[in-house]
Amino acid sequence: MAACHEINDDVRVYQKPNKILLMGNPNVGKSVIFSELTGIRVVSSNFAGTTVSYTEGTIKLGDEIYHLIDVPGTYSMEATSEAEAVAVRFMNSDPVAVLCVLDATNLERNIKLGLELQRYNVPIIYVLNLVDVAKRHGLEINVDLLSNELGAPVIPTVAVKGEGIEKIKEELQKVLSNPNDDSCCGNCSFCPGCKGNEWNAWDRAREIAARVRINIDGELSFLDKLGRNMLKPWPGLPIAFLIIILSLGVIVGGGKALRAVLLLPLVNNILVPLFKTIFSSFVPEGILLNVLIGEYGIFVIGFEWIIALIFPYVFLFYIVFSFLEDSGVLPRLSVLFDNIMHKMGIQGGSMITILMGYGCAVPAIIGSRTATTKKERLIISTVVCFSVPCISQTGALISLFAGFSPILLILMILLSLAVMVTVSSILGRLLKGNVDPMVIEIPNLLMPNARAYGKKLMIRMKHFLVEAEAPMLISIVIAALLKETGLLNYIAVYLEPIVSGWLGLPKDAVIALILGIVRREMAVAPLLAIEGLTALQAFVGGAVSLLYLPCLSVFGILSKEFNTKVAVAIGLSTVITAFAVAGLINQIAHLFM
Numbered sequence: 001m002a003a004c005h006e007i008n009d010d011v012r013v014y015q016k017p018n019k020i021l022l023m024g025n026p027n028v029g030k031s032v033i034f035s036e037l038t039g040i041r042v043v044s045s046n047f048a049g050t051t052v053s054y055t056e057g058t059i060k061l062g063d064e065i066y067h068l069i070d071v072p073g074t075y076s077m078e079a080t081s082e083a084e085a086v087a088v089r090f091m092n093s094d095p096v097a098v099l100c101v102l103d104a105t106n107l108e109r110n111i112k113l114g115l116e117l118q119r120y121n122v123p124i125i126y127v128l129n130l131v132d133v134a135k136r137h138g139l140e141i142n143v144d145l146l147s148n149e150l151g152a153p154v155i156p157t158v159a160v161k162g163e164g165i166e167k168i169k170e171e172l173q174k175v176l177s178n179p180n181d182d183s184c185c186g187n188c189s190f191c192p193g194c195k196g197n198e199w200n201a202w203d204r205a206r207e208i209a210a211r212v213r214i215n216i217d218g219e220l221s222f223l224d225k226l227g228r229n230m231l232k233p234w235p236g237l238p239i240a241f242l243i244i245i246l247s248l249g250v251i252v253g254g255g256k257a258l259r260a261v262l263l264l265p266l267v268n269n270i271l272v273p274l275f276k277t278i279f280s281s282f283v284p285e286g287i288l289l290n291v292l293i294g295e296y297g298i299f300v301i302g303f304e305w306i307i308a309l310i311f312p313y314v315f316l317f318y319i320v321f322s323f324l325e326d327s328g329v330l331p332r333l334s335v336l337f338d339n340i341m342h343k344m345g346i347q348g349g350s351m352i353t354i355l356m357g358y359g360c361a362v363p364a365i366i367g368s369r370t371a372t373t374k375k376e377r378l379i380i381s382t383v384v385c386f387s388v389p390c391i392s393q394t395g396a397l398i399s400l401f402a403g404f405s406p407i408l409l410i411l412m413i414l415l416s417l418a419v420m421v422t423v424s425s426i427l428g429r430l431l432k433g434n435v436d437p438m439v440i441e442i443p444n445l446l447m448p449n450a451r452a453y454g455k456k457l458m459i460r461m462k463h464f465l466v467e468a469e470a471p472m473l474i475s476i477v478i479a480a481l482l483k484e485t486g487l488l489n490y491i492a493v494y495l496e497p498i499v500s501g502w503l504g505l506p507k508d509a510v511i512a513l514i515l516g517i518v519r520r521e522m523a524v525a526p527l528l529a530i531e532g533l534t535a536l537q538a539f540v541g542g543a544v545s546l547l548y549l550p551c552l553s554v555f556g557i558l559s560k561e562f563n564t565k566v567a568v569a570i571g572l573s574t575v576i577t578a579f580a581v582a583g584l585i586n587q588i589a590h591l592f593m
Contacts, residue, residue: 013054013067014090015093016067018065018066019066019069019090019093019094019095019096020059020066020067020068020095020096020099020172021091021098022034022069022070022071022101023087023091023099023100023101024100024101024102024103024110024113025074025103025109025113026075027073027103027443028073028101028102028129028130029101029130029157029159029160030101031070032159032160032452033099033101033127033129033159033168034055034068034070036162036165037057037068037165037168038058038068054070054071054086054090055070056070057070059169059172061172061173062173066176069095071087072084072087074087074088075109076112077091077113077116077119091120095122096122097122097124097125097175097176098117098120098122098123098124099124099125099127100113100114100124102114102126102127102128104130104131104133104134104141105134105137105444107205107208107209108202108205109205111150111205112201112202112204112205114150114205115150115201115204116201118151123176124150124152125152125153125154125155125168125175126146126150126153127154127155128146128154129157130158130159130444131157131158132158133444135216136224138215138216139213139214139215139216140213141156141213141214142211142213142214143212146208146212149212150208153171153174153175155167155168160451161449223444223445223446224445227332227444230329230332230336231335231336233336236332236335236336240332240333240337243329243333247320250319251313251317251394252313252398252409254312254316255312255316255395255398256398256402258312258315258316259308259309259312259399263307263311263312266308271299272293272299272300272303272304275292275299275300276293276299276300279292279299287484287485290480290483290484291481292480294483296482296483297480298473298477301476301480302473302476305396305472305476305522306476309396309399310396310525311395312395313391313398314391314392314395314461314464317394318359318391318460318461318464319457321358322456323448325456326446326449326452327447327448328442328443328445328446329445330351330352331349331352332442333351333352334348334350334351335348337351343425344421344424345379345424345428346376346379346380346383346424346435347376347436347437349370350371350379350380352367353368353370353371353380354380354383354384354420357384357390358388358389358390358391359391359460360390361384361385361390361551361554362553364380364381364384365381365384365554365557365558368380369561372436373433373434373435374433375432375435376435378427378431378566379424379427379428379431381561381570382424382427382570382573383420383423383424383427385550385558385570386419386420386423386570386574387416387419387420387546387547388420389416389545390521392472392519393523393545393546395521396524396525397412397524397545397546399528400524400527400528400538400541400542401539404535404538408535408539408542411539412543412546415581416546419546419577419581467553471551471552471553472521472522475519475522478514478515479511482511483511488508488510488511491510491514492507492510495510499513502579502583503544503583503586504536504537504540504586504590505540505541506530506532506537508526508529508530509526509530509537509541512524512525512526512541512544512545513544516545516548516549516551517549520550520551520554524541527545536589540586541582543578543585544582546578547578547581548574548578549574549575549578550570550571550574555567
């Protein structure tokens, strides 16, 4: 099996031989099926837009190796977004077969896409997923009749449980062993692949769905009833606020408890003393020893900042966010808050993308590809850079305010929301173009599958450890060198009018501004090491870090997704806003002190 990799649109992948495309509407379980077929771990979620680029793996059928491509979810082969345009290009790249995944609970729309795919005269196998959920809703699908109507094999599956996966492989092998078979359904009055045929895909899809769907006695479960109620203002809004409060409670309260009970004792009583003993035994006193185990030593603040400060909040955030993804809660929040989001200049479905930014800004910016207009993509990406702290940064802010009143954390949340509304409203008026109305998939409310949920959590923590740890370690090395070589004091002299005069922070806070360029949370962590910090200074420092320059990885993805001019404009704007807003907070506060 080849390694899985998420990649942007690259012409080389279209030219690969032996391509099998995994196609379907968003949120039908394609990523789960891809993972089961290839053995490769990918992140899958119970809302639309998880696969905004495409994922490539390999699958062995008989003696042949095939490239399996998990194509971005699409509702139609007439592309209305960047992700759907990629799907169309894949269908025009001579694949050897297509696996079209259908949602058994929403047949009409899924069959409509399945019919459109027949235009390309590529061998198709239909995968009827979520048959267990359909049965729970009082529906059964006549699989044999559906296969006859579509003129292709139809395989019922429950992907999250692995049911039907082996049957998919068997059917694929049969289809690929007879590549010259015509993909026509045999009914030329309806077949979209037959030349000269005029037909309406929606009408045909409704006709097929009505024929194959059988109503059975079924009673909605508690989750089904709750899912429907959450789409209504009452009791949906109270439930939504309760979910948000509980989520924050788990992340903040649980993170503080995990930090105090387990991680701080581990760092302060075991790891730091151990490495101090080791290095003191053979490294002479001086700059090198201080860089390793001094006040800003790599093996001191490296453990304190990364393990005790950031890790617990990151871990609990992903536990909570992954649960909300897989359960289908997030799309319901988007519906409930659509009116508010619309006043900000974006549609409610973009709320999910913005919420992704609280994990990391990079996937949120990539996820903005699901937006149907460039204007909305720019607004989402800018809002995330200006006002959405990543989870590492949030953890650092929580730790910074822990020694003061919890009111500081509440005020910081309000400041973040105020900046978000202001930035989105201004851009909504300045940028040319339109923001389309919300069209969002509302999935079934489900209890997450334990295996898929655990797999996702491990993948995300692995990504955090691989992608975030290295830049943080670089920041820590920079901090140690600046402190121990005296460069920090030299730089602080030149920035004193801004740092101490305008912002009212201690001169040592200049290191936070330097490290924040590498990683956003590193604009907060150094403040924890400053003794005698007042509540006002902590809040001002937190405000600077919240609004400050996006880290290097964010700058890179902005340049890639848009262009360097956009990345520079957003970067400069955030720096100016950070110093202006934080400085005004400091100056106004002193007027009343």
